[in-house]
Amino acid sequence: xxxxxxxxxxxxxxxxxxxxxxxxxxxxxxxxxxxxxxxxxxxxxxxxxxxxxxxxxxxxxxxxxxxxxxxxxxxxxxxxxxxxxxxxxxxxxxxxxxxxxxxxxxxxxxxxxxxxxxxxxxxxxxxxxxxxxxxxxxxxxxxxxxxxxxxxxxxxxxxxxxxxxxxxxxxxxxxxxxxxxxxxxxxxxxxxxxxxxxxxxxxxxxxxxxxxxxxxxxxxxxxxxxxxxxxxxxxxxxxxxxxxxxxxxxxxxxxxxxxxxxxxxxxxxxxxxxxxxxxxxxxxxxxxxxxxxxxxxxxxxxxxxxxxxxxxxxxxxxxxxxxxxxxxxxxxxxxxxxxxxxxxxxxxxxxxxxxxxxxxxxxxxxxxxxxxxxxxxxxxxxxxxxxxxxxxxxxxxxxxxxxxxxxxxxxxxxxxxx
Numbered sequence: 038x039x040x041x042x043x044x045x046x047x048x049x050x051x052x053x054x055x056x057x058x059x060x061x062x063x064x065x066x067x068x069x070x071x072x073x074x075x076x077x078x079x080x081x082x083x084x085x086x087x088x089x090x091x092x093x094x095x096x097x098x099x100x101x102x103x104x105x106x107x108x109x110x111x112x113x114x115x116x117x118x119x120x121x122x123x124x125x126x127x128x129x130x131x132x133x134x135x136x137x138x139x140x141x142x143x144x145x146x147x148x149x150x151x152x153x154x155x156x157x158x159x160x161x162x163x164x165x166x167x168x169x170x171x172x173x174x175x176x177x178x179x180x181x182x183x184x185x186x187x188x189x190x191x192x193x194x195x196x197x198x199x200x201x202x203x204x205x206x207x208x209x210x211x212x213x214x215x216x217x218x219x220x221x222x223x224x225x226x227x228x229x230x231x232x233x234x235x236x237x238x239x240x241x242x243x244x245x246x247x248x249x250x251x252x253x254x255x256x257x258x259x260x261x262x263x264x265x266x267x268x269x270x271x272x273x274x275x276x277x278x279x280x281x282x283x284x285x286x287x288x289x290x291x292x293x294x295x296x297x298x299x300x301x302x303x304x305x306x307x308x309x310x311x312x313x314x315x316x317x318x319x320x321x322x323x324x325x326x327x328x329x330x331x332x333x334x335x336x337x338x339x340x341x342x343x344x345x346x347x348x349x350x351x352x353x354x355x356x357x358x359x360x361x362x363x364x365x366x367x368x369x370x371x372x373x374x375x376x377x378x379x380x381x382x383x384x385x386x387x388x389x390x391x392x393x394x395x396x397x398x399x400x401x402x403x404x405x406x407x408x409x410x411x412x413x414x415x416x417x418x419x420x421x422x423x424x425x426x427x428x429x430x431x432x433x434x435x436x437x438x439x440x441x442x443x444x445x446x447x448x449x450x451x452x453x454x455x
Contacts, residue, residue, distance in 0.1 A: 145181040150174075154450040156400070161443050171199040178212075187217030190229070211242055223249040231259065233283060233301050234327045236398025237343060237364055237389070241265040243281070258284040263303065265396040278323070278395070279305035285327075293333040301325045303395055323349035323392050337370045347392030353409040353439045358391035362410060372419035372427050374454050385415040390438070401433035401446040409439040425454050 156170045179191040192212035214227030224246070231243035245261015259282065266277035283301035290296055302324045329343040346361040364387050371381035389403075390410040397403050403411050413435035421427045429450050436443040 145179060148178045148180070149455050150176040150178075150452065152450055152452040154400075154448060156446060156448045158401075158444060158446045160405075160445075161441065169200070173197040173199070176211075183215070183217070186219075187215055190214050190216060219248075221250060228264075231263075232398075233285075234299060234325070234345065235329060235341070235343060235364075237345065237394060238299075238301055238325055238327065238397075239263065239266075239281075239395045240398035241396040245281075253288065255287040256284070258282075263395065266303070277306060278303040281395075295331040297327075297329040297331075299325075299327045299329075301327070301395075323347055323395075325393055325395075339368045341366045341368075345389065345393040347390060349392035351391035351408060353391065358409050359438055360390040360392050360410075362387075362389040362393055362412075364389065372421045372429070374421060374425055374427055377421050377423050380418070380420045382419075383415070383417045386412075387414065387435070388412040388438075399433065400431055400448040401435060401444065403435060405442060405444065406435070406437050409437045411435050411437055422451075427452050427454075 152174045154170070154172060154174075157167075158169070159167045173196070175195045175197075177193050179189075181189040181191075183189055190212055191210065191214075193208055194211045195208045196206040198206065212228050212230070214225055214229040216223070216225040216229070218224065225248075226246040228242060228244050229247070231239055231241065231245075231247070233239040242264045243259070243261055244264060245259055247257060247259035249255070249257040261281065263278050263281045281301065281303045283299065285297055285299035287295060287297040302322065304322050306323065324347065326346045326348075327343055329341065331339060331341040333339050342363065342365045344361070344363050349360060351358040351360055364385060366383065366385040369382045371379065373379045388410075389412070391406075391408055393410070394403060394407075399415065401415075413433065415431060415433045417429060417431035419427060419429040429448075429452070431446075431448040433444070433446040433448070435445075
């Protein structure tokens with residue numbers, strides 16, 4: 038490569054130096070056409086010449102020599118993305134980290150989760166008796182940078198069910214959304230995970246749009262279609278409401294108390310009958326009001342409580358069902374995936390009315406209590422066995438608020454994140 042190309046690109050490199058900078062090379066006379074460019078590049082420390090104070094402009098450069106010049110230009114903050122891309126291999130061999138190239142190489146990041154769980158449950162005869170599940174859930178997340186304000190997220194998921202040598206489940210593309218900022222608002226649009234009422238109301242994939250705004254006072258609102266939910270027969274397959282919308286408002290009451298108020302409306306309900314969803318006018322519109330307080334009692338100790346009320350017309354055996362309730366929880370410490378040896382314990386008490394839970398976050402199955410509500414408790418313990426690897430055990434004891442139905446669930450898991 039001729040050195041004249043380097044000199045011709047001096048302006049494009051954005052290199053500046055004093056117009057009166059001295060030329061250090063003996064073989065470049067003051068009247069030479071490249072005198073000014075060579076002087077500026079030398080003064081900026083981008084070219085050095087040879088040990089005998091010569092530039093040797095007629096000599097062909099090697100790619101490594103050119104890469105050294107590009108590396109020095111990068112160190113000076115010059116805009117040389119195209120040159121850096123051309124000489125990327127040589128720069129890498131020289132141990133030069135090129136921020137612009139790394140940014141492009143990291144444009145799409147892939148992370149993952151593997152969760153193995155074994156669950157044993159004991160239920161009353163009306164709930165199907167006793168049984169167990171044994172499965173592995175694998176997820177791959179794709180996060181791509183669209184521009185400085187917007188990102189794309191996708192996720193594929195597979196569930197392998199080992200019980201009775203069952204066949205592997207299908208690989209599904211479960212998430213696909215854009216998320217970023219529009220003015221001062223954070224916006225998410227597409228298929229994403231929605232989490233309402235600390236997971237007591239809804240914790241599942243959702244098709245729609247969500248906006249969030251604020252710092253000291255935090256507001257969010259969403260609209261779209263839920264992909265999961267319990268219907269009147271207690272099944273948990275497919276969408277049971279055609280539309281959902283809601284909003285919440287949260288603020289800190291001092292340093293140790295947070296108040297959150299929310300309202301979520303699930304509309305146009307359907308019931309799963311004979312393999313099809315049919316309109317269910319009894320719970321056509323199910324609005325859920327929630328109010329929550331979170332207290333930081335001490336270092337790594339928190340107490341939280343939530344009140345929920347549904348205005349849905351829920352019936353249990355031809356009588357009005359209880360449609361309000363509460364959840365109280367206590368958290369101590371926490372098992373951090375990045376801190377081996379860290380641990381956490383959690384306890385919750387539930388007294389939830391019919392219609393206050395659409396797709397609950399718990400690892401038990403409250404679907405069977407959807408028409409009457411349920412009460413009971415959960416205790417759980419978690420431990421980080423190695424970086425990125427956490428084990429957990431949870432026990433649930435639930436029973437119907439109106440019937441004698443009961444269910445006890447022991448959930449155990451090993452989750453790996455990378």
